[in-house]
Amino acid sequence: MLRFLVALSFGLLFASPVFASEPTLRDYHANANHPDAWQGGVRMIPIHTPAGDFRVWTRRVGNNPRIKVLLLHGGPGATHEPFEVFDSFLPADGVEYYYYDQLGSYYSDQPDDPKLLNIDRFVDEVEQVRVALGLDKDNFYLLGHSWGGMLAIEYALKHQDHLKGLIISNMVSSIPAYNKYANDVLMPELGAANLAELRKLDAAKDYANPRFEELLVPHYEHHVLRRPMAEWPEPVVRGFVRHLNKKVYVPMQGPSELGASGILVDWDRTEDLKNITVPTLVIGARYDTMDPKYMEMMSKRLPRGEYLYLPNGSHCSYYDDQDAYFAGLLKFLHTTDDAKQGG
Template sequence: MPRFLIALILGLLFGTQAFASEPTLRDYHSRANHPDAWQGGVRMIPIHTPAGDFKVWTKRVGNNPRIKVLLLHGGPGATHEPFEVFDSFLPADGVEYYYYDQLGSYYSDQPDDPKLLDVDRFVDEVEQVRVALGLDKDNFYLLGHSWGGILAIEYALKHQDHLKGLVISNMVSSIPAYNKYANDVLMPQLAPEALAELRKLDAAKDYANPRFEELLVPHYEAHVLRRPMAEWPEPVMRGFVRHLNKKVYVPMQGPSELGASGLLVDWDRTDALKDIKVPTLVIGARYDTMDPKYMEMMSKRLPQGQYLYLPNGSHCAFYDDQDAYFAGLLKFLHAVDDAKAGG
């Protein structure tokens, strides 16, 4: 069979050519040269911190020497588990990717030390993970969702020389801007009596009261994941509910998704976006907890920024505007790879 026909067939199978040479299914699932293969791609990576040495959990899926995506989950203190939906899209397109639970999250060590709740320390942790996994500018894409988007921005500002591409998923570059959007746009969408009761509970710091979460259910179903909570995907319930480490989440984010009030409250890197030179995709959604217009503005401030707008999505758009989310993400990954290969 002619070489170009083989390439065409493989291109149909993998979406596009993702390897330096023509890929095969065996290539993608190869165990060669991967020290994690004997345990299904899982590694516990040693991490040095000011509070001592610990280990974080990672899991590799697939094998692609040119496109390797490290996933930074939300929270802080949530897990990689909501990303498990990536299994339905990335392998078929030949993309290699890494699940990763940050320190303090469920599958990694969970030291109880406030000194570790620091953005710069988390950035240093990501860099240690990158080194251990052998990722670099020829193949390393970083995707951060929500809090992971904060971490991805900070990582790029410090270590972009190691990046091939960056994805900021459903996160604005300013917590004050997020809080303004929550106060001016999101809160008024709640029923007036519910908002009044929420403000009363908030003033009393009565966050353990079951009513606090009950009153927020309409907000969650409209702006976090647009399905009734009884139908939320099982990986989301594990990652954001059952396995959430509140000793990390509450001090950094605050007790509620209706705005931030923790250690991150003054975080703002909008003016620094111009310094991120690598190709960057910003993903926003119509019903997101984050202002989609603000995310569009971010993409224009980034020297190589692009914007993916999801008209049916919310904060977890990889579930509620799924096909558009992954079509846009995969298009970006391959376009950057093609440009680098051609350059």
């Protein structure tokens, strides 16, 4: 079950003021004009889909009229929960941010309908969430991690006129490129005998076999989150194991961690990156499941792209290289904000 991992982030840094004057703790936690205040920032947002109307869960943290970050979690079918580590750092920096469980994820409605499992529908869902939350080009930053990074790229290609900035965290712009990196670089690290056994189990679709997980443990601990799995953060285990919706994950990603094989298998937007003109930060890490050199290349194809390289991080670099991750993220947010104000 732990093969279904992809995760999100952690912060630090006190940067320049982001309010009209030096913000106070009272400013950041003020509840005036927020209809969600009476229930702790939570809103269940109505979503219209081809399969009917449903609701998705969001939660606002803080107030900042110029920097509002919507977080797109990994999976597909995982949850916002690994992002809970943001609570340790973003409030101290004055950043407003929104947790959000996509349709089919644990805190949102979970319709069981294959018509809902396509990336265009997810993009439309994000746009409906944006409208409901009142985010716009003067304050709206979109951060997507792993699958959420795919979704963020697709959203920007269709709706970048609503964006102030974009963050693509630990995700390449091509699933074929990811599969090639996994096949050529990551899987051989397991050793010939272990890899042969894994491929045999994969061919038999014997994913419930405990041996399948045992063989992948070194991969998880080296490339997904660089700690012994017994020490993995509780929000990560909760969001990507206990609360993962396999009815979303398996059809879209595929059942095996030996590369993607589901609905998204042919997804590739590398040639379209040149069309994303908003300020964009691409985050990659040395030990990532995604090729860090490919992510660096992406940043150069983006007209206003920049690259944050994390030398100690893996796919969950917001946990295992968190100081560098959050310093870079917050620098990007404030630099983009300052440039917009100056412009």
